[in-house]
Amino acid sequence: NLDHIENYFKEQGLNEMVQHVRSQRATSNRKSFVSRIKLFINDDEYSTTEISNYIKDAIEQGKVTSVYALQVLFSTVANSGEWAGLEPIPDDFYKELKQYCTLFKGIAKSHKLQIEFMNKIQEFCYDNINFLKVLPQSYFHVIQWQCN
Numbered sequence: 001n002l003d004h005i006e007n008y009f010k011e012q013g014l015n016e017m018v019q020h021v022r023s024q025r026a027t028s029n030r031k032s033f034v035s036r037i038k039l040f041i042n043d044d045e046y047s048t049t050e051i052s053n054y055i056k057d058a059i060e061q062g063k064v065t066s067v068y069a070l071q072v073l074f075s076t077v078a079n080s081g082e083w084a085g086l087e088p089i090p091d092d093f094y095k096e097l098k099q100y101c102t103l104f105k106g107i108a109k110s111h112k113l114q115i116e117f118m119n120k121i122q123e124f125c126y127d128n129i130n131f132l133k134v135l136p137q138s139y140f141h142v143i144q145w146q147c148n
Helices: 002-011 015-042 048-060 066-080 092-099 101-107 111-127 129-147
Strands: none
Touching (some): 002 015, 015 048, 015 066, 048 101, 066 092, 092 101, 111 129
16 A cells, blocks of 8 residues: 555655655546546536545545645536536536535634635636626625625
8 A cells, every 4th residue: 555655665664755645646636636626516426425534534534624625625516517617607507516515614613714715716716717796696695695
């Protein structure tokens, strides 16, 4: 397993290799996380409870950070609908976001995480120009849902 390999390289004084193994593990964890979240969002068979448990486990195990989980969840939801590429973005987008409100709340528990989440929404909207017009409404809806 990777821990054994990492320990071996440490014992041999090959710290660069240890860093490489850690980097490979982090990349693999992120790719796996994104893949699973896409599967959860695109397949209606999964409940928000199952998604929440998976995300909490991934964060607790150190596979991803809370901010990364929020970013992936938001961008996956935003890219999953038929609204991608449409102008203006239909109200279905907000309905879809609202479905996952409990997940956003469950992850963004602190004020710092909520601010970082808002920043990730902003980055997403700037990167996906057709979402730029919905940025203020996205903020409003997410803040409203966070407070409820």
